[in-house]
Amino acid sequence: xxxxxxxxxxxxxxxxxxxxxxxxxxxxxxxxxxxxxxxxxxxxxxxxxxxxxxxxxxxxxxxxxxxxxxxxxxxxxxxxxxxxxxxxxxxxxxx
Amino acid sequence: xxxxxxxxxxxxxxxxxxxxxxxxxxxxxxxxxxxxxxxxxxxxxxxxxxxxxxxxxxxxxxxxxxxxxxxxxxxxxxxxxxxxxxxxxxxxxxxxxxxxxxxxxxxxxxxxxxxxxxxxxxxxxxxxxxxxxxxxxxxxxxxxxxxxxxxxxxxxxxxxxxxxxxxxxxxxxxxxxxxxxxxxxxxxxxxxxxxxxxxxxxxxxxxxxxxxxxxxxxxxxxxxxxxxxxxxxxxxxxxxxxxxxxxxxxxxxxxxxxxxxxxxxxxxxxxxxxxxxxxxxxxxxxxxxxxxxxxxxxxxxxxxxxxxxxxxxxxxxxxxxxxxxxxxxxxxxxxxxxxxxxxxxxxxxxxxxxxxxxxxxxxxxxxxxxxxxxxxxxxxxxxxxxxxxxxxxxxxxxxxxxxxxxxxxxxxxxxxxxxxxxxxxxxxxxxxxxxxxxxxxxxxxxxxxxxxxxxxxxxxxxxxxxxxxxxxxxxxxxxxxxxxxxxxxxxxxxxxxxxxxx
Amino acid sequence: xxxxxxxxxxxxxxxxxxxxxxxxxxxxxxxxxxxxxxxxxxxxxxxxxxxxxxxxxxxxxxxxxxxxxxxxxxxxxxxxxxxxxxxxxxxxxxxxxxxxxxxxxxxxxxxxxxxxxxxxxxxxxxxxxxxxxxxxxxxxxxxxxxxxxxxxxxxxxxxxxxxxxxxxxxxxxxxxxxxxxxxxxxxxxxx
Ligand SMILES: [Cu+2]
Numbered sequence: 001x002x003x004x005x006x007x008x009x010x011x012x013x014x015x016x017x018x019x020x021x022x023x024x025x026x027x028x029x030x031x032x033x034x035x036x037x038x039x040x041x042x043x044x045x046x047x048x049x050x051x052x053x054x055x056x057x058x059x060x061x062x063x064x065x066x067x068x069x070x071x072x073x074x075x076x077x078x079x080x081x082x083x084x085x086x087x088x089x090x091x092x093x094x095x
Numbered sequence: 096x097x098x099x100x101x102x103x104x105x106x107x108x109x110x111x112x113x114x115x116x117x118x119x120x121x122x123x124x125x126x127x128x129x130x131x132x133x134x135x136x137x138x139x140x141x142x143x144x145x146x147x148x149x150x151x152x153x154x155x156x157x158x159x160x161x162x163x164x165x166x167x168x169x170x171x172x173x174x175x176x177x178x179x180x181x182x183x184x185x186x187x188x189x190x191x192x193x194x195x196x197x198x199x200x201x202x203x204x205x206x207x208x209x210x211x212x213x214x215x216x217x218x219x220x221x222x223x224x225x226x227x228x229x230x231x232x233x234x235x236x237x238x239x240x241x242x243x244x245x246x247x248x249x250x251x252x253x254x255x256x257x258x259x260x261x262x263x264x265x266x267x268x269x270x271x272x273x274x275x276x277x278x279x280x281x282x283x284x285x286x287x288x289x290x291x292x293x294x295x296x297x298x299x300x301x302x303x304x305x306x307x308x309x310x311x312x313x314x315x316x317x318x319x320x321x322x323x324x325x326x327x328x329x330x331x332x333x334x335x336x337x338x339x340x341x342x343x344x345x346x347x348x349x350x351x352x353x354x355x356x357x358x359x360x361x362x363x364x365x366x367x368x369x370x371x372x373x374x375x376x377x378x379x380x381x382x383x384x385x386x387x388x389x390x391x392x393x394x395x396x397x398x399x400x401x402x403x404x405x406x407x408x409x410x411x412x413x414x415x416x417x418x419x420x421x422x423x424x425x426x427x428x429x430x431x432x433x434x435x436x437x438x439x440x441x442x443x444x445x446x447x448x449x450x451x452x453x454x455x456x457x458x459x460x461x462x463x464x465x466x467x468x469x470x471x472x473x474x475x476x477x478x479x480x481x482x483x484x485x486x487x488x489x490x491x492x493x494x495x496x497x498x499x500x501x502x503x504x505x506x507x508x509x510x511x512x513x514x515x516x517x518x519x520x521x522x523x524x525x526x527x528x529x530x531x532x533x534x535x536x537x538x539x540x541x542x543x544x545x546x547x548x549x550x551x552x553x554x555x556x557x558x559x560x561x562x563x564x565x566x567x568x569x570x571x572x573x574x575x576x577x578x579x580x581x582x583x584x585x586x587x588x589x590x591x592x593x594x595x596x597x
Numbered sequence: 598x599x600x601x602x603x604x605x606x607x608x609x610x611x612x613x614x615x616x617x618x619x620x621x622x623x624x625x626x627x628x629x630x631x632x633x634x635x636x637x638x639x640x641x642x643x644x645x646x647x648x649x650x651x652x653x654x655x656x657x658x659x660x661x662x663x664x665x666x667x668x669x670x671x672x673x674x675x676x677x678x679x680x681x682x683x684x685x686x687x688x689x690x691x692x693x694x695x696x697x698x699x700x701x702x703x704x705x706x707x708x709x710x711x712x713x714x715x716x717x718x719x720x721x722x723x724x725x726x727x728x729x730x731x732x733x734x735x736x737x738x739x740x741x742x743x744x745x746x747x748x749x750x751x752x753x754x755x756x757x758x759x760x761x762x763x764x765x766x767x768x769x770x771x772x773x774x775x776x777x778x779x780x781x782x783x784x785x786x787x788x
Contacts, residue, residue: 038778300720
């Protein structure tokens, strides 16, 4: 019960931090900070609210597998987008 | 069993479309159907065969029935979820039939953007809805199988005592769970783009068509393994039984299944070598594609090694399984041609590709689906099928299949592109062979429908274990009682306790 | 690995837990293309995304995040509690409904700007509506489940159904934790 309250307070504090950070111009770091804080919040929710702390290896594996597979989707697709030569059509709005 | 009926129906609808395609292609000119009708035919053939037949065939029909039996459980982990999954399948099917009634779609089963979102006049939204809904049906089936394998194994049934059929369906379910939702959401984006006229995938509106291709193939390459892994599982049950030998290298077979399932997620870019994808990414995808060949080859070698010094009975299921091994090997080897970028540039979108994936999907999955249906027919229906007819059917299908698709390798090598309803006259001879083969194949598929239907009513009553097979499913009555077993069995040994001497 | 006999209640709970986690894994993959579409489209035209983000209601979004986090907190207390969990379940429902009402108000006020958008900004709005809309649909289902718990006998004491609905609720909350900075916080300093 006490941990739950602490987690809740921590979540709200992180929310305040992420909201405040967006008013400080830091270039690319703004997104990095936002992403890191979101991950931290999601981890807090998963570990304490969703009981991953007490869960068996199997449930943890399921949780990690989902993230790993999202990582595959993001990683290999970005491998293309990051390394592509772009030859836009004359009418393209892009680039 | 509800599944079997629904899936058979769709198989014959999709097959009818295929027959029409081949009939049109019997002559170089366009005479039977118009270009638009032809486009709609191959689209509906692809959509139905992929999502309404191949993907659900073995996991939903045989898996739902056999996995609980093979792990010694009373039923699936969530029986009501199972029924829900069937209803979703039917709902998806209704959407697809509605698509047909609304005039069909002409985008190809791949729904490539921006054609599907901006230009096509077909009933794209309806078709997309159908695929979306049937996707959730597969996801629920997969979820059910995974929980069943994890939680409902009989006492003593450790992971490495599971039959390979269970391993294969387990790995397939993992793919269903991790890949299908990506396709579902991608199709939602296609629908939104088409409906609101906003271009996530359209370069002239700030989008990127390759984004669609990446998302689509992230699902659709692993989908090939959804179709072929369960087939491998079926072959791994039939071959040891009729060779009277334990599977050679059981553990490696299990590891190979898991390896194929996971490496299969890393190779989708080989469908995009000529799409404008980065050359470096193409290189990586090409290398990774070659890697899948390793566990696949392990499986082929182990099946052949299982046959070595066995006392082989050429029953109908065995003929199907052996046909599968041969056709899968040819399909897999030609896949290596396509995984090499330099060759693929020449062969992309030709009949070589068509022949390749039909060898894997029809020569692989359909052969084993039919083999499995024959092998477990006594268990499912409690009746024996007529063995002579069964063997004739298997041989006819094998012959018809090769006559249909082998000429297509040659046609593709000569440069005949896919998805055209006309072709130059010098290619007619091979096309006529192929079309003739399609007719033989169609007859071959009608044959089992006939005699299996007959045996349902007039077949000889089946004993509990007609093949002298090991495996828990043969230790209960044919057909199994309501809760599968009278007493929950206990397991003390691995799955393939065959002895060649007997 | 010990196998659990079929009939016991704990075995049922184990099955349900694994089933729900697997389902949440597919849900994560379901959101995947949207998230990747966002990353890709934003990298292609970050200026359009920033200007789209400036049309969002910063305060409403922030308050809504706090509301949703608190609803997750009350849900966690319900799962944790033994008896008399109706109060916290009811509170969870109210907070979830409040989130949807605020979101609905935002949607309504954004329509004119959306219709005026062009090019990549349209893509921003499509992703915004698709992602927050899908999230809202999930929350709506969650509300239905919580209402069912509240009205049925499960609301009297914590048990497996409360725990399973809780898992789903927290997952939906966690998705929002990513959506919030993605849409509301882009280059706020220059707004
Ligand atoms: Cu592929």
